[in-house]
Amino acid sequence: MKIKSICCIGAGYVGGPTMAVIAQKCPQVKVTVVDINEARINAWNDKDLSKLPVYEPGLDKVVEEARGRNLFFSTQVDQAIDEADMVFISVNTPTKTYGKGKGMAADLKYIELCARQIARVATTDKIVVEKSTLPVRTASAIKSILDNTNGKDVKFQILSNPEFLAEGTAVTDLLNPDRVLIGGDNDTTEGKEAIEALVSIYANWVPKEQILTTNVWSSELSKLTANAFLAQRVSSINSLSELCEKTEADVNEVAKAIGMDSRIGSKFLKASVGFGGSCFQKDILNLVYIAKTYGLTEVADYWEQVIIMNDHQKRRFAHNIISTLFNTVSGKKIAFLGWAFKKDTNDTRESAAIYVADELLSEQSQISVYDPKVETEQMYTDLDYLNTRSSEENRSGLSVTQDPYETCKDAHAIAILTEWDEFKTYDWQKIYDQMQKPAFLFDGRGLLDIPKLEEIGFVCYKIGSSNKNL
Numbered sequence: 528m529k530i531k532s533i534c535c536i537g538a539g540y541v542g543g544p545t546m547a548v549i550a551q552k553c554p555q556v557k558v559t560v561v562d563i564n565e566a567r568i569n570a571w572n573d574k575d576l577s578k579l580p581v582y583e584p585g586l587d588k589v590v591e592e593a594r595g596r597n598l599f600f601s602t603q604v605d606q607a608i609d610e611a612d613m614v615f616i617s618v619n620t621p622t623k624t625y626g627k628g629k630g631m632a633a634d635l636k637y638i639e640l641c642a643r644q645i646a647r648v649a650t651t652d653k654i655v656v657e658k659s660t661l662p663v664r665t666a667s668a669i670k671s672i673l674d675n676t677n678g679k680d681v682k683f684q685i686l687s688n689p690e691f692l693a694e695g696t697a698v699t700d701l702l703n704p705d706r707v708l709i710g711g712d713n714d715t716t717e718g719k720e721a722i723e724a725l726v727s728i729y730a731n732w733v734p735k736e737q738i739l740t741t742n743v744w745s746s747e748l749s750k751l752t753a754n755a756f757l758a759q760r761v762s763s764i765n766s767l768s769e770l771c772e773k774t775e776a777d778v779n780e781v782a783k784a785i786g787m788d789s790r791i792g793s794k795f796l797k798a799s800v801g802f803g804g805s806c807f808q809k810d811i812l813n814l815v816y817i818a819k820t821y822g823l824t825e826v827a828d829y830w831e832q833v834i835i836m837n838d839h840q841k842r843r844f845a846h847n848i849i850s851t852l853f854n855t856v857s858g859k860k861i862a863f864l865g866w867a868f869k870k871d872t873n874d875t876r877e878s879a880a881i882y883v884a885d886e887l888l889s890e891q892s893q894i895s896v897y898d899p900k901v902e903t904e905q906m907y908t909d910l911d912y913l914n915t916r917s918s919e920e921n922r923s924g925l926s927v928t929q930d931p932y933e934t935c936k937d938a939h940a941i942a943i944l945t946e947w948d949e950f951k952t953y954d955w956q957k958i959y960d961q962m963q964k965p966a967f968l969f970d971g972r973g974l975l976d977i978p979k980l981e982e983i984g985f986v987c988y989k990i991g992s993s994n995k996n997l
């Protein structure tokens with residue numbers, strides 16, 4: 528089966544970049560990305576490419592090439608579904624905030640709405656592709672909805688095609704993926720044809736040996752597993768960062784030493800203020816919930832520890848600032864460099880910065896933030912979402928500037944929350960001169976040249992080293 532038209536429901540951090548790359552690499556396929564969020568669609572259609580709703584290095588070029596040729600962004604969801612041979616579902620699947628499984632299970636209401644909408648609208652056979660990250664066995668629920676509510680004898684095939692891109696490197700990850708995973712029904716001719724149809728899309732730029740096909744359940748579970756393993760490495764090294772601080776070992780040296788063992792590997796061993804992002808915590812909680820649902824208590828507890836460690840790491844960083852600043856930050860200005868959950872993205876979901884700010888605001892500090900890509904209102908939305916204090920209190924406790932020197936001026940301490948490269952290039956002498964003394968600096972990312980800063984006069988804390996001067 529040759530795919531001529533693709534619809535993707537959800538124009539977010541995954542739907543937008545993924546479809547832009549598919550459109551760029553498959554000029555013969557019409558790709559329409561739809562969303563109910565009109566402002567987001569308008570931003571995707573903005574002539575000014577710096578206004579795209581997702582900031583990713585290189586994305587503007589890909590969109591520029593394909594948009595209007597075979598890549599379209601629209602709010603006409605029904606029309607795009609009906610036209611398509613293949614429909615990707617790439618909507619959000621956040622942690623449930625209500626009812627059974629609150630705080631753990633994935634909220635699948637948006638997925639179910641999509642399935643019902645596809646069933647209602649479809650007049651021709653469709654391959655429905657799960658691009659969102661979903662609990663294992665969700666495909667059977669989607670299939671049941673599609674088969675039972677269409678009523679027009681339309682045939683549906685369900686594929687699982689989880690996305691492994693990381694934000695900040697989305698375009699290069701999509702262009703050169705380690706693997707593309709496609710789960711489908713290998714037992715039937717129709718299932719095999721559907722798998723082949725999706726394989727042939729990716730084969731336009733991904734070598735065939737890197738396109739892995741499995742059964743649907745393995746594919747769904749592999750996505751949660753991959754994120755759990757990655758996050759586990761960060762929590763593992765973060766747990767040791769605390770031990771390093773007590774023992775005069777250096778976590779970067781330890782990471783390098785163990786990472787040179789090819790069985791361990793060197794990636795994802797960077798100690799930090801804690802992992803953030805929209806995926807790791809959500810997906811591990813989901814995995815824990817699934818394990819609990821099957822009565823697998825030990826399995827659930829094992830993975831939950833990754834989250835417990837991460838929460839500890841964020842809290843520990845904030846408490847360390849408070850205790851170092853003579854046990855009080857009340858009324859003291861603390862400068863935050865970075866708010867995004869990692870560099871090269873404007874995404875702030877679950878960013879460690881939010882939690883560190885929340886702890887410090889509870890101690891009545893005055894926070895000033897600079898982040899090169901995050902909008903001011905987003906920071907307030909992030910804090911308000913925690914519900915710790917009123918929106919007015921968040922606004923009076925935290926201010927935002929567009930100038931890092933302004934942010935750091937008169938501060939008692941600077942905290943590095945995101946590893947933006949530009950922070951390394953600042954005039955640190957100038958920053959030091961304009962700060963309160965002692966000028967404390969807390970590097971939550973192991974980003975800066977600490978000996979050089981100490982020479983200037985800063986009193987530095989670096990995650991995972993013994994910090995003898997403090």
Ligand SMILES: NC(=O)c1ccc[n+]([C@@H]2O[C@H](COP(=O)([O-])OP(=O)(O)OC[C@H]3O[C@@H](n4cnc5c(N)ncnc54)[C@H](O)[C@@H]3O)[C@@H](O)[C@H]2O)c1
Nearest residue numbers: 537538539540541562563564617618619620637659660690
């Ligand atoms: N962000 C990542 O880096 C990443 C990577 C891999 C996988 N994922 C997974 O991909 C999925 C999407 O993540 P995201 O970060 O792109 O989310 P997102 O919140 O950025 O985007 C989701 C979009 O779906 C839209 N939407 C929701 N319901 C809709 C409906 N019924 N009809 C039309 N549009 C609808 C929302 O308006 C939103 O714009 C999640 O399951 C996530 O776990 C995310």
Ligand SMILES: O=c1ccn([C@@H]2O[C@H](COP(=O)(O)OP(=O)(O)O[C@H]3O[C@H](CO)[C@@H](O)[C@H](O)[C@H]3O)[C@@H](O)[C@H]2O)c(=O)[nH]1
Nearest residue numbers: 690691692693694761795796797799802803804806868869
């Ligand atoms: O050694 C490391 C590596 C990462 N992090 C932090 O971990 C978080 C997540 O980083 P990263 O995984 O690079 O970004 P995400 O965009 O969240 O990507 C993850 O989550 C996506 C959504 O499921 C998956 O598709 C990706 O494969 C997976 O890497 C960030 O806060 C990083 O700062 C560290 O602290 N130390």
